[in-house]
Amino acid sequence: MHNIDETDLQILTLLQPDARMSNAALAKELGMAPSAVLERVRKLEAKGIIEAYTTQINPQAVDRKLLSFVFIKESTPPGDNRVAAQLKNIPEIQELHVIAGEDCLLAKVRTADAQSLITLMREKLGKIDGIVSTKTTIVLETIKEKNHLVIPASL
Amino acid sequence: MHNIDETDLQILTLLQPDARMSNAALAKELGMAPSAVLERVRKLEAKGIIEAYTTQINPQAVDRKLLSFVFIKESTPPGDNRVAAQLKNIPEIQELHVIAGEDCLLAKVRTADAQSLITLMREKLGKIDGIVSTKTTIVLETIKEKNHLVIPASL
């Protein structure tokens, strides 16, 4: 498959919680030459194993205080992704998943407040054909939000 | 308050999708001296506005193929966070939110497969006092998963 070895897994383990770690520091941790490590990192990027380096910003600081999950029921037949394609482009929708059971999409939505959520639902979701109903769950408090993966010791 | 100005917002906008961008590149984009930009970045970190720099890893590549959302109903009185405190330490639980309506927690869980989800529920959730019931929603397909915030032009 992707031919990912234990050194690669170590690189991922180190980089996952600290994307701005210098290549030199990474090399020191691994006991390897910086250039060798850098080449591995570039390959992980090229293969799409490293998808992106992102900065986690405190949502409060930029006035995105409300988090909610919206279940969206579609009328379109399975395999039809027209609704999803439109929802995908809404920037307030951080995540969009197709879920099992009910023929539903689940969206993770971040807005300034309840008012702007309502506006979003009315102005944007309301205009998408094929949405039958929505069910919104408001988050009162986030206890944990770390999108870190458990990286196994080997594969 | 936090006294975050438009330059700071621009820094966040640039850094959010590219945490490994060099300080020099950042300074060039902003038309400022690198030292001045660096000082701002350090302050954003110190204030907790920048929470972390993380590397997004393709879950498939490290054998974390199954994503699910688990609603967890508690028997404990409101304000009692003993259940949440234990759930928080489970590494497969990436997110944990207190949600409105039903007295529920919502967990975003990533495991290798259905079998390991079952094991997790039995071995870990099953041993936590105060959990009344769980309802699991399996993700069939993730259409979008970008935890980027919409950063306003001003605050």
Added chain:
DNA sequence: AATGAAATGAGTCGCCT
């Protein structure tokens, strides 16, 4: 994967506004 040299970037300082 290691080396070494050149280029680039980071962090510090004193000074200016």
Added chain:
DNA sequence: AGGCGACTCATTTCATT
């Protein structure tokens, strides 16, 4: 307080082995 420019040191990059 925030920004600048110059400096030194660290890091990255690239050609070569």
